[in-house]
Amino acid sequence: MKDLNQKLERAFNPRTVAVVGDKRAMGYLWLNALKDFVGKIYSVQISEDEIPGIEALGIPNYMSLLDIPDEVDYVVCAVGRAVSPRIVADCVRKGVTAVTLFTSGFAETEEEEGVRLQQELGDMARKAGLLLVGPNCMGIYNPGLGLRQNAEQPWGEAGNVGFISQSGTHCINFSHLAYVHGVRCSKAVSYGNAEVLDVDDYLDYMTNDSQTEVIGMYVEGPRDGRRFFDALRRATRLKPVVVWKGGRTEAGARAIYSHTAALATEDALWNAAMRQAGAVTADSLEEIVDVVKGLLYIKPGTGRRVGLVAMTGGQSVIIADAFGRTDLEVPLLTPASYEKLASFFNIIGGSYRNPLDAGGTVLMGFHMGNLQRMLDILEEDANVDAVVLESAATFLKSHRLMTRTLLDNLLDFVSDYKERCQKPFLMILQPWHLEGEMVKIRTKFLQRGIATFAGFQQGANALSKVIDYHRFRAGLD
Amino acid sequence: MSTIEIIDRAKSEGRTILTEVESKQILGEAGIPIADAQLATTREEAVTAARRIGLPVVLKIVSPDISHKSDVGGVKLNLGSEEEVTAAFDEIVAAARSAESEATVLGVSVQKMARPGVEVIMGMTMDPQFGPVLMFGLGGVFVEVLKDVSFRIVPLEPRDARQMIRDIQGFPVLEGFRGQEPADLAALEDMLMRLSAFVEEHPEIQELDLNPIFAYKDGALAVDARIVLS
Numbered sequence: 001m002k003d004l005n006q007k008l009e010r011a012f013n014p015r016t017v018a019v020v021g022d023k024r025a026m027g028y029l030w031l032n033a034l035k036d037f038v039g040k041i042y043s044v045q046i047s048e049d050e051i052p053g054i055e056a057l058g059i060p061n062y063m064s065l066l067d068i069p070d071e072v073d074y075v076v077c078a079v080g081r082a083v084s085p086r087i088v089a090d091c092v093r094k095g096v097t098a099v100t101l102f103t104s105g106f107a108e109t110e111e112e113e114g115v116r117l118q119q120e121l122g123d124m125a126r127k128a129g130l131l132l133v134g135p136n137c138m139g140i141y142n143p144g145l146g147l148r149q150n151a152e153q154p155w156g157e158a159g160n161v162g163f164i165s166q167s168g169t170h171c172i173n174f175s176h177l178a179y180v181h182g183v184r185c186s187k188a189v190s191y192g193n194a195e196v197l198d199v200d201d202y203l204d205y206m207t208n209d210s211q212t213e214v215i216g217m218y219v220e221g222p223r224d225g226r227r228f229f230d231a232l233r234r235a236t237r238l239k240p241v242v243v244w245k246g247g248r249t250e251a252g253a254r255a256i257y258s259h260t261a262a263l264a265t266e267d268a269l270w271n272a273a274m275r276q277a278g279a280v281t282a283d284s285l286e287e288i289v290d291v292v293k294g295l296l297y298i299k300p301g302t303g304r305r306v307g308l309v310a311m312t313g314g315q316s317v318i319i320a321d322a323f324g325r326t327d328l329e330v331p332l333l334t335p336a337s338y339e340k341l342a343s344f345f346n347i348i349g350g351s352y353r354n355p356l357d358a359g360g361t362v363l364m365g366f367h368m369g370n371l372q373r374m375l376d377i378l379e380e381d382a383n384v385d386a387v388v389l390e391s392a393a394t395f396l397k398s399h400r401l402m403t404r405t406l407l408d409n410l411l412d413f414v415s416d417y418k419e420r421c422q423k424p425f426l427m428i429l430q431p432w433h434l435e436g437e438m439v440k441i442r443t444k445f446l447q448r449g450i451a452t453f454a455g456f457q458q459g460a461n462a463l464s465k466v467i468d469y470h471r472f473r474a475g476l477d
Numbered sequence: 478m479s480t481i482e483i484i485d486r487a488k489s490e491g492r493t494i495l496t497e498v499e500s501k502q503i504l505g506e507a508g509i510p511i512a513d514a515q516l517a518t519t520r521e522e523a524v525t526a527a528r529r530i531g532l533p534v535v536l537k538i539v540s541p542d543i544s545h546k547s548d549v550g551g552v553k554l555n556l557g558s559e560e561e562v563t564a565a566f567d568e569i570v571a572a573a574r575s576a577e578s579e580a581t582v583l584g585v586s587v588q589k590m591a592r593p594g595v596e597v598i599m600g601m602t603m604d605p606q607f608g609p610v611l612m613f614g615l616g617g618v619f620v621e622v623l624k625d626v627s628f629r630i631v632p633l634e635p636r637d638a639r640q641m642i643r644d645i646q647g648f649p650v651l652e653g654f655r656g657q658e659p660a661d662l663a664a665l666e667d668m669l670m671r672l673s674a675f676v677e678e679h680p681e682i683q684e685l686d687l688n689p690i691f692a693y694k695d696g697a698l699a700v701d702a703r704i705v706l707s
Contacts, residue, residue: 225606229630257494257544257705258684260600260612263626269604272628275644276637477640 004131008205011098011131012142012187014073018065018096020044020087021079024053029150030076030102031057036146036155042068065090073097074147076139081105081117084135088121091130098131100139107193108136122195130196137192138168141175143185152176159184161292162206164199165218166191167246170285174216178289180439182446183296186211198223200231207235214240214295216288220247229273236278240295240469243274244282278472280465287461290453294426294462297451300470301424303385305331306463307378308355310390311364316357319390319428322456326464330354331383340377344370365392365406368413379421386424386463389414391452393441394432407441415448424466427452428459480506484681484706493683493706496539497546498586500702504687507675509668511687511699512591518584520566524559526587533557533590535700536565538573542580544703549576555590562587591700594691595651595660599669599699601631601676601685603707609676611669615647616689623647633673638666651692660692668697683707 016039019030023045031054034041043054043061054061062068065075065087075096077087084103091099106118118135125132133139138149144158149168153175161183165171171190178185186209189202199222206212215235222228235241248266256262274281280295282288306328310316324330333341333354341352350360356378362371378387393410396402418425427445429452431438445452453459471477478486480503487495495503498516505511515530516539517523527534538551546552550572553565569585596616604610607630614626627644629637642648642665653659668690676682684705691698 226608258600258686260686261602261684263624264602269607269610269628273607273630276629
């Protein structure tokens with residue numbers, strides 16, 4: 001076990017990488033993906049037609065892994081499936097730590113030859129203690145080292161979110177979408193058919209990895225549900241794990257005699273297992289990014305009562321609906337709070353039951369003093385556990401009222417409030433028709449450590465899941 | 478007979494479904510509160526058993542071939558006299574034979590007529606992904622129509638037992654709905670924990686239903702049980 005963890009540490013942090021079988025027809029996918037890799041990179045390609053193109057990229061090419069005059073930690077294998085057993089055998093002889101088989105055409109085809117070949121590769125790797133990632137996958141991503149899965153993936157700054165994905169597409173898309181939401185990967189892996197290493201092995205590794213503070217995963221079906229469940233339970237006691245489940249497995253047909261067996265559907269058991277293990281669940285790429293963002297940016301809290309601030313009447317109605325529809329509550333404030341609000345709140349075109357319909361009172365953000373008073377009242381209110389603010393930024397932008405100074409003041413103000421406020425705090429920043437511009441403003445908020453969400457429902461959902469996780473950790477419920 | 482002996486005998490007879498009497502004996506041995514059932518092969522034995530247990534009693538058909546006992550007229554409730562027990566024995570055996578002429582009838586089971594409580598179901602099934610899992614729900618229409626049940630993977634921690642009872646939509650019914658007595662939740666949690674320990678010890682069990690269980694304000698009692706071996 002300890003041995004496996006050490007090997008995975010080497011595999012995720014290789015000093016030397018070799019790509020076997022990259023070619024012009026693939027646009028040198030792998031060699032380009034690794035062009036910024038901080039360690040040493042080699043190519044293995046025997047086709048005379050391909051070698052000049054590879055050498056033109058400035059990457060030394062060899063006829064065999066065994067010819068490389070260096071230790072090789074990690075290999076990406078992109079040859080056809082028929083050749084792949086020879087490459088895996090070479091990895092074993094070379095003493096490589098891990099190999100990713102980008103090659104497909106194995107068990108996922110469900111035909112005999114593919115299944116047999118995968119088994120053969122697996123047996124070879126298991127016997128030699130070679131870590132085999134895949135086959136049929138995009139392998140390992142370590143942005144801190146420039147170890148990437150395509151040439152467009154972000155790199156340079158290592159983040160703190162680990163991502164484990166059965167699918168290559170979802171792994172790469174997560175790294176991209178998360179990045180523009182202020183969420184950076186520490187490491188990620190696309191593991192495909194999981195012949196040797198399965199999801200629980202990667203999960204144990206990320207659980208032990210000190211760089212990783214939150215784990216996200218995309219899973220279709222673990223080969224061993226029980227081992228996955230046990231690894232998940234170990235992980236969630238140390239850090240949050242968000243699980244995005246895709247697809248269904250084929251139900252094994254067998255005679256059923258009891259009510260219990262008839263009711264034990266795959267969905268019912270999966271959901272029960274996630275709840276029991278303390279995992280947070282998500283159903284889409286957008287949702288997992290939102291929930292991970294919430295876990296990173298929102299201060300931990302266990303209370304479900306939210307104080308809401310919106311800018312107009314219509315928004316106040318909808319923000320209350322959205323938060324009330326989850327397992328959060330929108331309570332009345334204390335009499336003391338209402339007394340304070342009554343002293344300055346402009347009730348012409350506004351109200352302050354909860355939500356606070358505050359646009360008139362804060363002059364859509366121009367009167368920051370009143371905004372501060374309101375948010376302070378919510379922070380002090382004993383009936384409120386978390387504070388949510390709808391940003392007026394979109395309104396201001398759409399009325400051409402947003403100036404750089406106003407935005408900077410707003411950013412200073414909310415980041416200062418977030419620092420002071422002991423309660424979970426988040427913002428809703430709806431893009432409306434100004435998506436391109438609002439992305440820039442969202443980025444500025446995220447840079448100040450403020451979680452913003454594109455809609456009330458997204459914010460409510462993320463906050464509810466963040467609180468559920470902290471309640472689990474605290475042993476509540 | 479001990480649990481292992483009962484299971485071994487069923488296996489040697491090529492049976493995977495244990496009778497109610499066998500199932501209850503095994504579960505009773507595991508410390509699960511269950512209404513004891515005695516097998517009677519003649520009407521005289523049924524009367525003797527009823528006398529020993531104390532009237533009123535319930536009689537049910539015991540046949541490895543009949544799994545839905547009440548569907549074939551194989552259950553008689555609330556029998557208050559020895560004459561009623563005798564008549565019920567004959568009626569049950571006759572009804573079973575006319576419904577399933579090929580069925581092997583081993584006799585009838587005699588058990589105490591339990592006082593009514595809130596109907597609850599617990600069960601276990603061996604899942605190909607996760608191994609043994611437990612189920613909890615309210616009985617009757619809640620489980621049959623609404624499928625209002627919760628699951629947890631074995632072994633349970635006390636928190637899991639607590640949550641699975643509270644996770645069902647119908648939970649307020651157990652808290653004492655419309656003046657009804659609240660159910661003894663601690664007793665139900667304890668039963669789930671015992672069931673978890675029991676199925677963990679017996680990987681040869683494929684499916685199990687305790688249906689119904691009566692939940693009272695002080696304790697709970699399973700009145701029917703079924704165990705299926707793999």
